[in-house]
Amino acid sequence: MSIRENYEQWLKDFADDQETVRELEAIGNDEKEMEDRFYTELSFGTAGMRGVLGAGMNRMNKYNVRRATKGLAGYLLENPEEAKRGVVIAYDSRRCSAEFAKDTALVLCAEGVPAFLFDALRPVPVLSYAVRHLNAKAGVVITASHNPPQYNGYKVYGEDGAQVGPETAEGITRVIRSTKYTDCVLMNEQEALDKGLLKIIGNKEVDDDYIAQVKTLSINPELLRTEGSKLHIVYTPLHGSGNVPVRQLLKEIGLTNVAVVKEQEMPDPNFSTIKVPNPEDPGAYELAFRLAAQVDANVIFATDPDCDRLGVAVKDGQGEWHLLSGNQIGCVLLHYILSSLKKAGKLPKNGAAVKSIVSTSLANRICESFGISIYETLTGFKYIGEKIQQFMDKGDHTFLFGFEESYGFLSSTFVRDKDGVNASLLVSEVACACMAEGITFYDRIQEIFREYGYYANSVVSTTLPGKDGLTRMKEIMSTLRAQPPKEIAGLKVTAVRDYLKGIRTENGQETPTGLPVSDVLYFELEKGNWVCVRPSGTEPKIKLYINANAAEKAEADALSEALSEASKKLMG
Numbered sequence: 001m002s003i004r005e006n007y008e009q010w011l012k013d014f015a016d017d018q019e020t021v022r023e024l025e026a027i028g029n030d031e032k033e034m035e036d037r038f039y040t041e042l043s044f045g046t047a048g049m050r051g052v053l054g055a056g057m058n059r060m061n062k063y064n065v066r067r068a069t070k071g072l073a074g075y076l077l078e079n080p081e082e083a084k085r086g087v088v089i090a091y092d093s094r095r096c097s098a099e100f101a102k103d104t105a106l107v108l109c110a111e112g113v114p115a116f117l118f119d120a121l122r123p124v125p126v127l128s129y130a131v132r133h134l135n136a137k138a139g140v141v142i143t144a145s146h147n148p149p150q151y152n153g154y155k156v157y158g159e160d161g162a163q164v165g166p167e168t169a170e171g172i173t174r175v176i177r178s179t180k181y182t183d184c185v186l187m188n189e190q191e192a193l194d195k196g197l198l199k200i201i202g203n204k205e206v207d208d209d210y211i212a213q214v215k216t217l218s219i220n221p222e223l224l225r226t227e228g229s230k231l232h233i234v235y236t237p238l239h240g241s242g243n244v245p246v247r248q249l250l251k252e253i254g255l256t257n258v259a260v261v262k263e264q265e266m267p268d269p270n271f272s273t274i275k276v277p278n279p280e281d282p283g284a285y286e287l288a289f290r291l292a293a294q295v296d297a298n299v300i301f302a303t304d305p306d307c308d309r310l311g312v313a314v315k316d317g318q319g320e321w322h323l324l325s326g327n328q329i330g331c332v333l334l335h336y337i338l339s340s341l342k343k344a345g346k347l348p349k350n351g352a353a354v355k356s357i358v359s360t361s362l363a364n365r366i367c368e369s370f371g372i373s374i375y376e377t378l379t380g381f382k383y384i385g386e387k388i389q390q391f392m393d394k395g396d397h398t399f400l401f402g403f404e405e406s407y408g409f410l411s412s413t414f415v416r417d418k419d420g421v422n423a424s425l426l427v428s429e430v431a432c433a434c435m436a437e438g439i440t441f442y443d444r445i446q447e448i449f450r451e452y453g454y455y456a457n458s459v460v461s462t463t464l465p466g467k468d469g470l471t472r473m474k475e476i477m478s479t480l481r482a483q484p485p486k487e488i489a490g491l492k493v494t495a496v497r498d499y500l501k502g503i504r505t506e507n508g509q510e511t512p513t514g515l516p517v518s519d520v521l522y523f524e525l526e527k528g529n530w531v532c533v534r535p536s537g538t539e540p541k542i543k544l545y546i547n548a549n550a551a552e553k554a555e556a557d558a559l560s561e562a563l564s565e566a567s568k569k570l571m572g
Helices: 003-013 018-027 031-038 062-076 099-108 124-133 166-176 188-193 205-215 221-230 243-252 282-295 326-343 363-369 379-395 418-438 441-452 465-480 553-569
Strands: 050-051 088-093 115-118 138-142 151-157 200-201 232-235 258-260 299-303 308-315 321-323 351-356 373-376 398-404 406-411 452-461 491-498 505-506 509-512 521-525 530-535 541-550
Touching: 003 018, 003 031, 031 373, 031 465, 062 099, 062 138, 062 151, 062 166, 088 099, 099 115, 099 138, 099 151, 099 188, 099 221, 115 124, 124 138, 124 151, 124 205, 124 418, 151 166, 188 200, 188 418, 205 243, 205 418, 221 418, 232 243, 232 282, 243 258, 243 418, 258 282, 258 541, 282 299, 282 308, 282 321, 299 418, 308 418, 308 441, 326 351, 326 373, 326 398, 326 406, 326 418, 326 441, 351 363, 351 379, 363 373, 363 441, 373 379, 379 398, 379 406, 406 418, 418 441, 441 452, 452 553, 465 521, 530 553, 541 553
Parallel strands: 088 115, 088 138, 115 200, 232 258, 232 299, 351 373, 351 398
Antiparallel strands: 050 151, 138 151, 299 308, 308 321, 398 406, 452 541, 491 505, 491 521, 505 509, 521 530, 530 541
């Protein structure tokens, strides 16, 4: 069907929905807007669906949510006995999240698949835990993570508590494509409750068990008891779902000096105090820094709306604040876990850490120094979750820690996605360990750099929105694939990893990458530096990841800047 025909079909199919009809009629003479909404369907991949809210095939709305859910139900019902285990559903504070979550539950019930629906917003890690805790077959979270307020999304989890992998996503997509929007039916809510298909998860059924499990991840609980009273934390949930569990966790481990940014404490779908609810954005900390000055805080925590990411700011010895990168946080936590376990004589010989390919190579150096294996995965925490399951199935490694540069951290196996609550515990403990030594958290980072070398990592994003943007992204990747650079910023390209082809090429010799197929190019450079080019799976962007290292900070920073500028030119 043409764009216009798709548009007319929606007007016909949803003629009884006055709000949708009004929105569509308002764009009837705007060809560009109509094209953007109807040139394609909102794609469903390993990250589920994510998009701008609005009417249309290429927008997040109740009709796309219902269709995706019917597709999920159909996929699960290919094994009816397993489907009886049901699906757990959580949601965050975004626009329409609660409505989309209820629609998800009632479509599942109409298809005969039990639905476990949380009674209020919950973080991603609680959903991941609940899938395993309740022995459900799958999970769904309605969230767009750290995207701007006009976005929402739909993430699907497997029975292991990790986001579904490519094979499952393809299976669900296959059913979605054979499903008409008008085929999606909601069961009456009371009928679903009466039949036992809809089960509401209350305040204490999962949450307390989850918090109790997170507390077991403490490496040295004694540190929290002896130093915790000296630690002054400012916490902002950025209007999201972390407010209750993060504060409960901190309170139960004995950290009572926690000041919460009141203006950002309660759910707000407009995220009215910030431009974007992203703890990677320095602008998200403006109110937190103001409160930190009032209460003389040592550390600031910020979680995103679905509380799977944790951002951290710390003071140096001169009282200046530093917003840490995800790589810095990940490496400090990794070093703390390994060094503490070694000191206690508890470091397992088969211990392993996992990180994404775009995260800092400093982690590799740290693991090497402790004799610990480190595995790399594609971007997406689901791949770290898969690795954890492989370790447990084979019994060949003990999972110790996993992280991504985008503020995602995990040290448990009972959750299979990044966990901002888990990370809050670990960062608090490291802060207490530093106080016990008479140093700052920032000092610890500098100690690690002095021992292993300075690593400067950065991400450069090129935004390419709309239909033309998608075409341009494909052109850029195709050109780089056909004509890879021989040098970047004066550094020779020593090898090229093409994850779409699954091949690493060095001196004309090809070897398998060993990772799943993905549209990613990775240029290995001299002296352990690298540049990775990756189209975002959730936003209309191409991202350039830069890893530069040197003996001195100034040299590493200068090299990172040079690589960033040279890499931008690769975008044409």
